Structure formats: C-alpha cells, structure tokens
Amino acid sequence: MQFTSESVEALVEQFTKLPTIGRKTAQRLVNFVLKMPREEVEEIARALIAVKDQVQRCSTCFVVADRDPCPICSSEKRDRSTICVVEESSDLLAIERTGEYRGLYHVLGGVISPLDGVGPDDLRIRELARRVDPSFADSEAANVSAADAREAAESGEAGPPEVGDEPHAGDGAPAPDDADGADGAGEDEEAEVEEVILAVNPNVEGDTTAYYISQLLEPMGVPVTRIARGLPIGGDLEYADEATLSRALEGRGAV
Amino acid sequence: MILRTLRLRSFRAHDETTVELRPKVNLLHGANGVGKTNVLEAIHYVCLTKSFTATNDRYVVRQDAPYFEVEGLFEGVRSTETRVRLVYVPSEGKKVFVNGAPLDRLTEIVGMLPVVVFSPEDHALTAEGPSERRRFLNNILSQARPVYMDDLMKYRRARKQRNEVLRQYKKRPSPPPDALIEPWTEKIIMIGSRVIHRRNQFLHTFREYLVDAYERIDAVAEEPTIEYDTIDAFEESTTESEIQKAFRSEVERKREHEHQRGTTLVGPQRDELVFRLDDLEVRRYGSQGQHRTFAMALKLAQYLYLTDRLDTQPILLLDDAFGKLDARRTDVFLELLMSDVIGQSLITATRRSPFAKTIDFDRPTHGSMHVTRVDGAARVTPEQNRGDDASTEDASGTATTVPESPVQEQQT
Numbered sequence: 001m002q003f004t005s006e007s008v009e010a011l012v013e014q015f016t017k018l019p020t021i022g023r024k025t026a027q028r029l030v031n032f033v034l035k036m037p038r039e040e041v042e043e044i045a046r047a048l049i050a051v052k053d054q055v056q057r058c059s060t061c062f063v064v065a066d067r068d069p070c071p072i073c074s075s076e077k078r079d080r081s082t083i084c085v086v087e088e089s090s091d092l093l094a095i096e097r098t099g100e101y102r103g104l105y106h107v108l109g110g111v112i113s114p115l116d117g118v119g120p121d122d123l124r125i126r127e128l129a130r131r132v133d134p135s136f137a138d139s140e141a142a143n144v145s146a147a148d149a150r151e152a153a154e155s156g157e158a159g160p161p162e163v164g165d166e167p168h169a170g171d172g173a174p175a176p177d178d179a180d181g182a183d184g185a186g187e188d189e190e191a192e193v194e195e196v197i198l199a200v201n202p203n204v205e206g207d208t209t210a211y212y213i214s215q216l217l218e219p220m221g222v223p224v225t226r227i228a229r230g231l232p233i234g235g236d237l238e239y240a241d242e243a244t245l246s247r248a249l250e251g252r253g254a255v
Numbered sequence: 256m257i258l259r260t261l262r263l264r265s266f267r268a269h270d271e272t273t274v275e276l277r278p279k280v281n282l283l284h285g286a287n288g289v290g291k292t293n294v295l296e297a298i299h300y301v302c303l304t305k306s307f308t309a310t311n312d313r314y315v316v317r318q319d320a321p322y323f324e325v326e327g328l329f330e331g332v333r334s335t336e337t338r339v340r341l342v343y344v345p346s347e348g349k350k351v352f353v354n355g356a357p358l359d360r361l362t363e364i365v366g367m368l369p370v371v372v373f374s375p376e377d378h379a380l381t382a383e384g385p386s387e388r389r390r391f392l393n394n395i396l397s398q399a400r401p402v403y404m405d406d407l408m409k410y411r412r413a414r415k416q417r418n419e420v421l422r423q424y425k426k427r428p429s430p431p432p433d434a435l436i437e438p439w440t441e442k443i444i445m446i447g448s449r450v451i452h453r454r455n456q457f458l459h460t461f462r463e464y465l466v467d468a469y470e471r472i473d474a475v476a477e478e479p480t481i482e483y484d485t486i487d488a489f490e491e492s493t494t495e496s497e498i499q500k501a502f503r504s505e506v507e508r509k510r511e512h513e514h515q516r517g518t519t520l521v522g523p524q525r526d527e528l529v530f531r532l533d534d535l536e537v538r539r540y541g542s543q544g545q546h547r548t549f550a551m552a553l554k555l556a557q558y559l560y561l562t563d564r565l566d567t568q569p570i571l572l573l574d575d576a577f578g579k580l581d582a583r584r585t586d587v588f589l590e591l592l593m594s595d596v597i598g599q600s601l602i603t604a605t606r607r608s609p610f611a612k613t614i615d616f617d618r619p620t621h622g623s624m625h626v627t628r629v630d631g632a633a634r635v636t637p638e639q640n641r642g643d644d645a646s647t648e649d650a651s652g653t654a655t656t657v658p659e660s661p662v663q664e665q666q667t
Contacts, residue, residue: 112438114419119435204412204442212438241363242401 008034060131062107062124064089072096072105079103081194083131085213087111087201095199103197106131111205112212120212128213132193133220195223202229202247228253256368256567257599258298260328265320267293270632277622280592280600280614283635284607285626290633291603294626295372295572298601301327301339302368302570303398304349304361308376312343321345329368331567339368362405366398369569371558373576377550381537385527392528395557396457399564406449410523413442418518425517430510440506443522448498450523451485455498458483458528459491461560468555471596472587473548482529486521547579551588558597568598575603589613593621 008030015026033041057063058070065071072078082103086092092105108123129136196217200206214224230248231240240248257278263269268290283291296315299307306315316323322344329337340352351358358364379387397404417439424431458481469479483489487501505521506513513520530537530549537549561569571592577585592600593614604610607623616623616638625636 114416114423114435114439204409204416208413208416208438208442211441212434215438241360242366243405246402 057107061105062109062127063092063105077102081192082197083128083193083195084197084199085128086199087206091199103195108200108209111200111209113205123209125213125216128196129216129220132196132217132222136220193222195225198224198226200226256332256570257330258327258570259330261294261297261301262324262326263293263297264324265317266297266323266325267315267317268628268633269293269297270317272633272635274624274635275622275637276599276601277620278599279620280589280602280610281621282607282610282614282616282623283601283603283626284605284610284623287605289626289628290635291626292574293633294635295574295601295603297325298327298570298572299370299372300325300341302370303365304341304351307372307374307572307574312349313345316343316345327368332367337368339364362401362408365404366401366565369398369561369565369567370572371554371561371569372572372574373551373554374572374574375576375578377554378546380550380553381530381541381546385525388528389524389526391553391557392454392457392526395461395560396453398561398569399457400453403450403453406446406453410443410446410450413439413446414519414522414524417443421513421519422517424514430514443519444499444502444506447522448495448502451489451502451526452493452495452498454523454526455483455485455489455493456491461556464556464560465552468559469548469552471591472551472555472584477532479549479552480531482531484527484529485523485525548584551576555591562598571597571600573600573602577602577604577609585609586613 011030011033012023012026015021015029016023021029055064055066056068058065058073059068060073061070063070063072079102083106084092084095084101084103085106085108086095087108087110089107092107095101095105106124106128108125108128110118110123112118112120112123126136196213198210198213200210210226217224228251229244230251231237231244237245258276261274261276263272263274266272268288272294274294283294285291296306296308299305300315305312322342324340324342326338326340329339338352338354341349342352343349349361351361351364353364380391393404393407397407417436420431420436420439430436462481465479465481469477486498486505489498489501502521509520530553532541532545532549535541535545537545541549558569558571577588580588589610590613591597592602602610607625610623614621623638625638627634627636
C-alpha cells in the first residue's frame with residue numbers, strides 16, 4: 001500500500017522505526033500530523049532534537065539527566081553507602097516513586113543476553129565495580145576469566161584507595177568533558193559502599209546478570225542483596241499463578 | 256471433571272458447531288475426513304491451549320476465516336461451572352478467557368482442565384526418537400505440577416543463551432572465557448537440576464501406575480519398566496543438590512566437547528526413557544502388538560496418575576484408538592471406559608456398530624453423534640437412542656449425507 005506522496009511515505013517509514021509502532025499505527029500518526037498546525041509539529045521536531053542534544057547521562061550512575069552529575073548523585077541528602085542497581089533509567093524512576101529508597105543508583109543499560117548480542121562488557125558493570133572498589137582494575141574485561149578478575153581485585157585491595165574516582169563512560173554514554181562536575185561527585189563519594197542492591201527483573205537474563213555481578217563483587221567484601229520477588233501487594237493468594245506463588249514460598253521470611 | 260458443552264467456530268472443518276456431551280462415553284462416528292478429530296482437537300485447545308498433533312495454529316483457522324474460537328463449559332472444576340474460551344487471531348495470537356476474564360499468561364490454564372489423548376501417533380512413543388518420550392514426560396508433569404512448566408521454559412531460555420555464547424566461540428582456538436559462559440552454566444545447572452529432580456521423582460512413582468495400567472489391558476504376565484537415562488543414575492531419594500553436583504561435573508567433563516560442537520551437551524534436553532517388558536527393550540525388539548500395548552499402557556498410566564495427583568478425572572480423548580486393536584482388547588478397553596476408573600471420554604471411529612454391542616447408548620450417561628459434511632462444513636448430529644443400531648446408522652447417515660457425500664468423500 002504505497003502512498004502517493006513521497007514525504008508521507010517517508011514519515012510512515014520513520015515512525016515504524018519506533019517500538020510497538022506498526023505500519024497501520026504509523027499511517028494513523030502521519031494522518032494526525034498532517035492535520036496539526038505547523039507550530040505544533042515544529043515543537044515535536046524540536047523536542048526530538050533536544051532530547052538528543054541536551055540530555056546526557058550522569059557519569060557516575062548513568063541515569064538520563066540534564067546535568068552531570070545527576071540530581072541524585074549530587075544530592076547531600078542521599079545515603080552514599082548503598083547503591084541500587086537497575087537495568088534502565090525508567091526502573092530508577094519506578095523505585096524513586098516509592099519514596100522509600102534514599103541511596104544512590106547505578107543504571108546498567110540492559111542485561112546480559114548473548115542472543116541479543118549483549119555481553120557483560122556492553123553493560124556498565126565495570127563502572128559499578130569501580131564505584132564499589134575504586135582500585136578495581138580497569139583493564140579487566142570480560143575476555144579474561146572471572147577468576148583472574150577476582151584475583152586482580154583482591155590483590156588491588158591492599159593498595160591505597162583512590163578518592164577521586166575517575167568516572168569512565170560506558171558504551172554509548174557521552175564522555176565526561178565536564179571534569180569539575182565529575183570531580184565534585186568523586187569527592188562526595190568518600191563514604192564507603194556498604195550494600196549493593198540488585199533490582200533487576202526476575203527473568204532468566206536478570207537472574208544471570210545478578211549472578212554475574214554478585215560473583216564479581218564478592219571479593220570486595222560488600223554485601224550484595226537482591227530485591228524480593230513474590231506476591232503483589234493487594235493481590236489475592238487464590239489468584240496468584242503457581243510459578244509466582246512457589247517462588248514466593250521459596251523466598252519466605254520470618255514474621 | 257465433565258465437559259458439558261463445546262462450541263467451535265471457524266475451527267478446521269467446522270464452521271459453527273455446538274456439541275452437547277454426556278458424562279461418560281461419547282462416540283463421534285462418520286467417514287474419514289469429515290471433522291471428527293477436530294472436535295477432540297478443539298477440546299485439547301481449550302484444556303492445554305494447543306493441539307495434540309504438531310500443527311501451526313494458523314492452519315487450524317478455517318480457510319478464509321479471520322480467526323477461530325473454541326468454548327467449553329465445564330462442570331466440577333474449581334466451582335460448579337467454568338466457561339473457558341480460547342480465541343486465536345493470526346496477527347494477535349491466542350487468548351484464553353476463564354468465565355469471561357482474560358488470563359495474563361496462557362500457561363495458567365494448564366493443569367486446571369486435565370486431558371489425556373490416545374491417538375494413532377502414540378506409536379511414536381515407543382518406536383521413534385527420544386524427543387517423543389520427553390514430550391510425553393513434559394505433558395504429564397506440566398499438567399500435574401504447574402511450576403514444572405515454568406522451570407522448563409526458563410531452562411530452554413537459559414540454554415539458548417548459553418548456546419549462543421558457545422556458538423560464538425565454536426571456531427576459535429580456546430573455549431569461551433569463564434566470565435561469559437560461567438553465569439549461564441550456573442543457570443542451566445540450577446534450573447536443569449530442578450527439572451531432572453522432578454522427572455526422577457515422578458518416574459519412580461509412575462512405575463507402579465504403569466504396572467497397574469499394563470495389567471488392566473494385557474493379561475500376559477510381563478512386567479513393564481521405565482529406565483530414566485539422564486546425566487547419571489539417580490535413586491528415588493537423590494536430592495536436588497546431589498543432582499546439581501553430578502550436573503556440574505558432567506559439564507566440566509564435556510567442556511572441550513561443547514567447545515568443539517558449539518552447543519550445550521549436558522542437561523535434561525538429552526534425557527531418554529528406556530521402556531522394557533521384563534528384559535526386552537521395546538523400542539528395538541518389541542513386536543507390533545507389544546508396541547501398541549505399551550503405548551496404550553503409558554497413556555492409561557498417565558490417566559491414572561493425573562487422576563490421583565489432581566484429585567479429578569481427566570477427560571479422555573480417543574482418536575481412532577480402536578482401529579488396530581483386536582476384539583478382546585477393544586472389549587477390555589470399552590469395559591474400562593464404562594467403569595469408575597475412567598470419567599468422561601470421547602471416541603472417534605468410522606463406524607458405530609462395534610461400540611453399540613458393548614456400550615448401551617440408550618443410557619443417558621452415554622451418547623453417540625454422527626459427523627458429516629454439509630456444504631463443505633462439518634456437522635455433528637446427535638443420535639436418538641434406538642434399539643436397532645444397524646438401521647440407525649443407515650437412517651441418520653443417509654438423511655444428511657447423500658446429496659453431499661460423493662463429492663465430499665473424494666475431497667478427503
């Protein structure tokens with residue numbers, strides 16, 4: 001079904017690049033755009049460009065933010081001894097909405113999934129290791145064995161901890177040219193990390209990523225915990241599916 | 256558990272069919288290819304969200320129809336009445352509604368409406384490759400323990416991920432580094448051991464059911480056994496952590512081999528079941544008759560096991576199961592269908608007469624239906640009970656089929 005107008009067809013094609021948008025939805029969107037006043041269309045176009053130009057990632061926790069360090073990393077009120085590890089920035093927002101967590105975050109940028117071509121090195125896992133233990137050897141990549149990485153980390157522990165933690169941009173993150181801001185964040189991080197909370201999704205890839213991180217951080221002597229899984233609040237036992245219920249049983253706690 | 260009413264829309268040969276069923280034996284008879292098996296298949300869809308034959312959902316939709324729909328009204332499930340509806344739209348996939356409410360996950364229905372099928376394809380169970388036997392094992396365990404299926408799906412996913420890592424290093428001189436492969440190895444060991452543990456425990460229990468089932472259909476004093484061939488030999492009391500240990504050392508042992516082949520070579524995906532009658536291995540040395548009897552015994556044992564485990568009698572679907580049975584076994588089996596051992600059953604057959612001798616279709620607990628094709632669509636006609644069944648068959652048959660049958664039967 002080709003459109004007569006080439007520019008209409010071009011826009012349809014562009015829209016279909018977005019997730020969950022198929023051809024039909026794209027056509028509907030284009031029809032809507034055609035009816036919009038020019039100013040509104042310009043606003044959308046500007047907003048799209050602005051998102052790419054102005055938004056950056058925090059060089060410490062890698063959350064999407066307008067400034068670096070992000071408001072959470074630069075806040076005086078946050079507890080610097082806990083780091084909550086999430087997959088994406090949107091997961092961070094979800095936890096922030098609870099208002100219950102006062103620590104810092106670390107955004108991985110995904111989970112380990114060879115089928116999608118994502119290995120440990122494609123995520124910001126080394127950056128996390130360095131936040132927990134600044135002496136974590138930078139050269140350790142996933143193409144050397146985890147055992148070697150552990151040894152290196154252990155031997156490095158004896159050395160003097162660097163206070164000015166140099167943030168390293170992960171893949172796809174903008175390089176931290178704003179050295180002052182980065183240093184400011186580094187100074188605030190004098191407090192030692194006492195707990196790393198893994199808040200990854202409870203699926204096969206999330207489990208494996210959690211396992212990988214816990215193995216990597218184990219020699220650093222920092223407790224690594226994982227958020228509980230089980231029944232939703234306000235849910236009815238009777239209506240819970242068996243898999244969820246059995247996992248909830250496994251992870252039961254004292255009353 | 257009883258299926259009261261079944262409704263099919265745009266399902267294979269059926270345009271719009273409603274079938275009222277009786278609590279015990281239900282016979283669907285008619286010529287080949289008119290749509291008898293479709294009715295059993297539809298029940299399988301409602302109970303387990305898929306067909307019992309390997310088929311693509313897309314081809315189940317009647318030609319030129321936009322979607323298919325199956326609805327069953329069950330009695331004695333969790334409450335008095337349960338209405339289960341399954342809709343499949345090719346572009347959107349399947350959706351299941353229980354009493355009008357959609358299920359979040361299709362698999363939630365599995366185990367709620369237990370069903371056991373006897374079909375000509377059961378032959379593959381004893382005669383063909385190990386995947387058929389694993390499928391049988393997974394079918395029973397999924398219906399008996401919902402968590403099993405969840406584990407199985409997670410295991411498949413983790414194995415796929417691990418295979419991808421191995422595949423990338425297949426052509427390289429050294430195996431994948433620990434940092435890349437070890438988390439996945441750990442994952443398949445954890446979930447894989449859980450799957451093996453459940454299979455092991457189940458098979459130890461299942462043996463008794465199989466012996467019982469075999470005795471019921473065959474008077475010969477041979478003893479059927481199942482040997483579970485997995486990563487190691489395990490006792491009934493073997494714990495999950497012992498299985499993990501065996502799994503771990505097996506992965507270690509096969510490390511170089513896995514690197515060469517570029518795929519996972521250890522785990523429940525390689526499990527095999529060895530069936531024996533006394534000392535004779537059925538797959539290699541069994542006669543045609545022994546194959547048939549063993550496969551039937553497996554299915555009957557499945558029925559008996561699920562009955563105990565779920566505290567309800569599954570629906571028994573017999574798709575052309577009597578075609579190759581001798582007269583004595585047919586009688587034994589029909590007696591079983593009428594006894595308390597089996598609950599509701601549906602039989603497909605080309606002719607009514609062999610069943611009418613043993614089964615009294617005059618009783619309200621049994622029913623017989625004639626399936627024909629009318630204007631290219633299947634039609635299921637319930638039959639009034641009459642004393643003389645030979646004439647019934649002709650009478651009901653000619654009334655609806657004569658104008659169509661020459662053309663229709665050539666088609667099929």
